[in-house]
Amino acid sequence: MPKTRVVLCVFTVLAAAAVFVARSQASPEIVRQIVPGVWFREGDIENLGHCNNVVIEMKDYLIVVDANMPGGARATLADARRIAANKPVKYVFVTHHHGDHAYGTAVWTKAGATTLAFKPAVDELARLEPQRWQDAAKKRKDVAELGLSGPEPPTQVISEDFFLLNDGKRKVEFRYFGAGHSRGDGFVYLPKEQVLITGDAVVNGPYNYFGDSTIANWPNVVRTAQKLKIRYVLPGHGVAGGKELLAGQEQFLVELHKAVKAGVDAGRKPEEITASLELPESARKWVGEGLGNQVNDIYKQLTAPAQP
Numbered sequence: 001m002p003k004t005r006v007v008l009c010v011f012t013v014l015a016a017a018a019v020f021v022a023r024s025q026a027s028p029e030i031v032r033q034i035v036p037g038v039w040f041r042e043g044d045i046e047n048l049g050h051c052n053n054v055v056i057e058m059k060d061y062l063i064v065v066d067a068n069m070p071g072g073a074r075a076t077l078a079d080a081r082r083i084a085a086n087k088p089v090k091y092v093f094v095t096h097h098h099g100d101h102a103y104g105t106a107v108w109t110k111a112g113a114t115t116l117a118f119k120p121a122v123d124e125l126a127r128l129e130p131q132r133w134q135d136a137a138k139k140r141k142d143v144a145e146l147g148l149s150g151p152e153p154p155t156q157v158i159s160e161d162f163f164l165l166n167d168g169k170r171k172v173e174f175r176y177f178g179a180g181h182s183r184g185d186g187f188v189y190l191p192k193e194q195v196l197i198t199g200d201a202v203v204n205g206p207y208n209y210f211g212d213s214t215i216a217n218w219p220n221v222v223r224t225a226q227k228l229k230i231r232y233v234l235p236g237h238g239v240a241g242g243k244e245l246l247a248g249q250e251q252f253l254v255e256l257h258k259a260v261k262a263g264v265d266a267g268r269k270p271e272e273i274t275a276s277l278e279l280p281e282s283a284r285k286w287v288g289e290g291l292g293n294q295v296n297d298i299y300k301q302l303t304a305p306a307q308p
Contacts (some may be wrong), residue, residue, distance in 0.1 A: 024107055031055070031079045032240075033073020034232050035193045037170065039083055040240050043100075045207065051100040054188070054197050055080050055232050059169040061090035064108070065188050065197050066101045066236070067115060071142035073104025074131065077111055089113045091165070093174060095199025096182040096189070097124035098209070099136055103143055105153040106111050116156035116163075118176045121184025124212070125153055158186075179202075179214035180221035188223060194231035201225070204238030204250045210297035215257055222250040253285040255279050260298040270299045 037057035050072035052263030054065040062080055065075025080089050092108040094117040095101055102125065105115045137144040147308040159169055163174040173189040181200045188197035200209065201221055227248045233245040256279065263273035274295045279287060 016189060017254065029075065031083065034195060034234065034240065038081075038195055039188065040234050041076055041079060042239060043068065043237070045100070045237050048072065050075075050107075051098055051200075051236055052234065052238075055083055056170070056172060056188075056190070057084055057087065058090075058165070058172075059167045060062075060087060061167075062087050063165065063172060064089050064092045064113070065092050065095065065234075066199065067092050067104040067108055069100055069140070070107050070146055071098070071106045071140075073107035074142075074219065077107065091116060092118065093188060094120050094121060095186045095188075095197075095201075096184050097128065098182065098200065098212070099132060099151070101199065103133065103136065103151050103238065105146060105154060106146055109152060109155060114156050115152075115154040115156060116174075116186050117154040118158045118161075118174075118186045120176070120179070121182070121186060122154055122157050124182060124184050125151060141167060144232055154284040177221045177224040178217055180218035181209070181213045183214065186219060189228055192230070194229050195234065196225060196230045196232070196246075197234045198225065198236060200212055200236035202235050202245055203286070204233075204241055204245050205207055205234045206250070207237035208249075208286060208290075208294060209295045213297065213301075215253070215298050215301055219250050219253045221258075222246055222253070226250070239251060243305060248282060251280065255283050256294065257298060261302055264299060264302050270296045273299070 028042040033041050034040050041053040043052050048071065049068050049069055051068050053068055053076045056063040062084055064076060064080060068076055077089065080183040089108065089111060090113060092115045093112045096107065108115055121196040133150045146167060158174060161176040165172045171191055173191060175187045175189055177187065185199055230243045232239050233242060234241060235245060259277055260273055274292045281291045
């Protein structure tokens with residue numbers, strides 16, 4: 001694993017956007033300060049299978065967004081201890097049930113943290129595990145070496161759509177806007193700092209996975225998030241950015257869904273739809289090698305028999 005460096009960036013009001021973009025182009029597995037007390041750690045998804053993490057400093061403790069894979073959890077924990085050696089990680093919020101965001105929970109609880117997630121995300125873990133964990137353990141040493149039969153579920157379940165942590169220094173809001181990338185997508189919002197942490201409901205680049213998605217509602221989830229006052233968007237994968245990430249993600253979802261539906265209505269097969277697919281230039285940033293799988297997943301949802 002590459003040696004991790006902690007980079008502390010100070011933004012002025014006028015130069016914030018330019019500096020922010022420049023810093024965000026550095027290599028993954030590096031921590032950058034977004035605003036005072038909020039750090040973004042871009043995970044190396046391509047080589048290590050890690051998601052992004054965010055470390056939020058409160059008065060007496062730290063909050064980490066996403067548990068990551070076990071290896072990513074250990075690396076993020078080490079970074080958190082360097083950032084604020086005198087403050088423990090008290091809470092780790094799991095944005096959704098996918099392994100690269102949820103499989104490191106046991107690492108965090110062993111370190112004394114409370115792991116928490118919205119109920120739909122916990123329900124998805126119960127529905128889909130332990131099979132996925134066992135499959136991952138055959139391929140990943142960091143999963144296998146934990147010696148568990150399945151992922152450790154979050155220790156605190158959030159049953160409402162809104163949850164607040166406020167220690168007098170900082171307000172941290174946990175919000176659920178409905179099923180999108182998964183049935184349990186959770187967002188973290190810092191209203192004073194205007195920072196939105198999205199998990200995989202919004203990514204920056206060709207990292208979208210549709211296998212557990214609700215494609216018809218996913219754009220609505222992003223639109224709801226867009227109503228917040230936002231200066232910085234910290235996605236589940238890819239570099240950090242601004243509110244333009246929400247607009248681009250929404251357009252990609254809408255245009256792709258529209259194109260696949262038109263193909264279904266014309267009686268075309270998924271591979272035919274993929275071969276002739278043309279998306280607007282503004283949405284192509286989200287197009288990658290997985291486009292065929294995305295089309296196939298949407299096709300299956302559109303052609304599935306209606307549920308009673």
